[in-house]
Each structure stands twice: as structure tokens, then as C-alpha cells.
Amino acid sequence: MIDIDHLRQWIGREEVRSEIAGAALVDRFNATFDLEDAARDGAPDGGAYDGAVAPALIHLCLAPPAAPTAGLGPDGHPARGGFLPPVPLPRRMWAGGSFAFLDDVRVGETVTRRSTIRDVVVKQGRSGILCFVTVDHRIDSNGRAVVEERQDIVYRGEDAPNAAKGTPEPAPQGSHRVRVTPSPPLLFRYSALTFNGHRIHYDAPYLRAVEHYPGLIVHGPMQATMLVQLAQKIRGARPARFDFRSLSPLFDDADFTLNATEDGDGLKLWTAYAEGGPVAMEATATW
Template structure:
């Protein structure tokens, strides 16, 4: 039983964290995504690097069996075992530059409980206001979903995703997933501990991070249009594992690009919309 009134007491809570964006951090980010050039102070920072700055730094002794920090603190202590990045939106106002101090002010906007096909779901909405040397550079909405164990029984297989007008293939190697976990200081074992994810979580392989999928799609949109989008909205529909390659897809739309990730011949995993204003 979820005490929603107790959890909604977290609405309005805030947290502020800052980190200096050094050339070394940018170099590690670029190396992870196979971008080889070296960063210098004053350079434009790569889009989406803000997700790797000022992460929560819980002591190792304070981590749960799944590698997540103990429940409570800034986020409400939702009593459901699985947590996912369900979707969100980025509104880009300005660029971050290497050598600037990036600050994230986070606010719990909403906590809602719903009943889904697989049982009880709890959605937590967080707004992040990102500044860089006191300039407003980004507004982010983060949608987090907590859920129980997957329901047993047969499931209807979703339809295969279409092939995009623009399409590239990605290999989700263990090294790539580990490096992104390290960049974001993410201890969640589903992204790097194969025996744990198979034996304890019941998944067929390591799970590809939602934030990394979003980052790859924003990078893809930026490459196709020659500049980062002004607005990027996305939603996660199904997981991707490291047991098969996946694709980044995009089609031109009147107001930008429609994008998605999918296995080479599988269903849509994450869908997104990029707009340039």
C-alpha cells in the first residue's frame, strides 16, 4: 500500500548542486561517444553533458542491493522496487562553455500514483533549472517512474519500428554502458553487472541507460540539422539491452525531426521530438 499523501509531502522540495566543467570532463564525455578532439577552456561544451555534472554522491555504504542510494532524501521514498527514467523534456536557452561552473537547481513538481497493465506505478516529476556561470542555459523536466516486479504471463509483442529516413546503428557494448555509468556516477547495477541483471532482475542483458539514449538522439538531431535543437521531448516505451545492436532513427517533420531508438528490427524503445525555433 502506497501512502500517497506522505509521498506528496516531497512536492516543492529543492536541491542545488554545482560543478566546474573542466576540459578533462569534456574529454572523457567525448571519448565515450567516439569524439576525439581535445577540449579547451572557452570551447562550446557538447550538448547533454549537463547530465554528467554534479551527480548525487552517496557513500558506497549507503547504496542498496541494486546499487541505488537508499530511498528518501531529495526524492520521495517510493516503496516500489524498480525505478526508470520514463521521459522528459529539454528546453535549451543558451550554450554551456568549458571552464564555466554549471549549477542545477532541482524541484519536485509532482508525485502521482496510477494503476497500469503491470500493476501500481508511481510517477515523480522533477524540474531542473540549469545555469552556467549564472546564465540560464537549460530547463529540464524529468519524469521518473517507480514500479513493481514485472507481471508474469504472456505478453503481446509490440510491432516492429519503421526504418527512419535517417538511420544509424549502435553497438551497446559493455564498455560503452560502463563508461556512461562512470560519467554520471550511476551505481545502478542493471547497467554494468551482467550476472546481477540476469539472476536478480530477470533481464536478458545489461540495460541501455535512458539518459544515454536521449543523449544519442539529441546528438543525432544536432548532426542532421547542424545545430542543437531548441526543444527536445522524449518518452521511453520499452527497454534496450546489450544483447543486440540498436538503431537511431529520424524523419523530417514540418517543425523539426521525429526520432526514435529501436532494435535493428524491433519495436520503438524511445520516441522523441526535436524542434528548432
């Protein structure tokens, strides 16, 4: 039973965190995504340097919650009831969101994230009760507004291990298509960049025995980051706005693809398994 009146008391709660977007972090971000970034240009050792433009969505790796290890729940997430409401459903996922890019984070600047709980809603889904928590983030870099973000978090119950599922429509291929291997080192590196202890991304025995998934789950924020990088590569500039929604999980048991196709003045983008499977994340980018 979910006491929605209790959970909605978290609406309006705020949290402020700051961290310097240091050159070492930018180097690790670029190494994780195999990027040759402008932040390296002109640096004598080939690394990032202060004052250079940092890569898009680097803010997702800055000032994460730093709960003590003893304060983590059994799934590796911080125990609930702090900034986020204590939703009594076991599974938490990044369901979607949006980014409005106003300016660039620059290497060496202090990045501040101001977070506010906008809404808490309970809905009945096909798989049972769902609880959606909407969080607004304002990202400043040395006092300049650089990103306005909406984050949609969904909590749900456990699926039965062998629950029957319908056959989803296979995803199309985009006119731009990049193949990605979701290797354990890639997933581990992104978890480390974001200080994300959620065991679904690195602990295969836990994942199969407790959460009954077939493999490690590819991070939603990492998929969104890769799609923004693809959009930026196609158009030669980062988008002004990026909206996305997660539809189905990607596991590390097969390669997946980043796809894009022209859509008027913008791009439609999506991820999907390389060989069949439905759309995993869908997005739009506009300039």
C-alpha cells in the same frame, strides 16, 4: 500499499548542486560517444579547452548525487528518502522528459543544477501500480540559464520472470539511421560519466538473477543524448527543444538504431533494435 499523502509531502523539495564543466570531463564525454567536437578545435593536444562550447547534454554528467557506498540500496541507487521520495516499489526507471536549450555550457564554467520535485502521482498500469515523480531542473552555467529540464521518473513493481507479453508492433526505419553496438564498455563508460551505480547497466549476473532481464539495459539518458546528437548532425545546430518518452527497454544482446525523419520544421526521432523490435524511445526535436 503506497501512502501517497506521505509521498506528496516531498512536492516542492529542492536541491542545488554545482560542478565545473572541466576539459577532462568533456574529453571523456567525447571519447565515450566517439565525437569530434568543437571543444577540441584549436587545442594544442587535441583535447577540450576552456571557453569552448561543451557538447549538448553534458549537464547530465555534472554534479550527480554522491551518496556514500554504504548508503546505496541493493540495486546500486542511493537509498530513498532524501531528495527523492521513498517510493516503496523496487524498480526505478527514467520514463521521459524534456529539454529547452537556452544557451551553451562552455568548458571551464561552473554549472549549477537547481532541482525541485514538481509532482508525485500513483497510477494503475497494465503491469500493476506505477508511481510517477516529476522533477524540474534549471541548469545555469556561470550564472546564465542554459537548460530547463523536466525529468519523469517511474517506479514500479517486479515482473514475473516469465510473464506473458503481447507482440509489439515493429518500429519503422527512419530516413536517417545510425547503427549502435551497446557494448559493455560503452554502458560502463556512461555509468561512470554520470556516477550511476544502478546495477542494471553493468552487473549482468545481478540483472538476470534478481531483476530477471535478459541483458544489460541501455541507459535512457544515453539514448536521449545520442538522439540529440543525431538531430544536431542532421540540422547543423542543436535543437531549441527536445521532448522524449521511453516506451520499452533496450538490452545489450543486440545492436540498436538511432532513427530520424523530417516532421514539418522539426524532426521525429526514435531508437529501436536494428533487427525488429518496437520503438524503445520516441522523441521530437524543434529549432
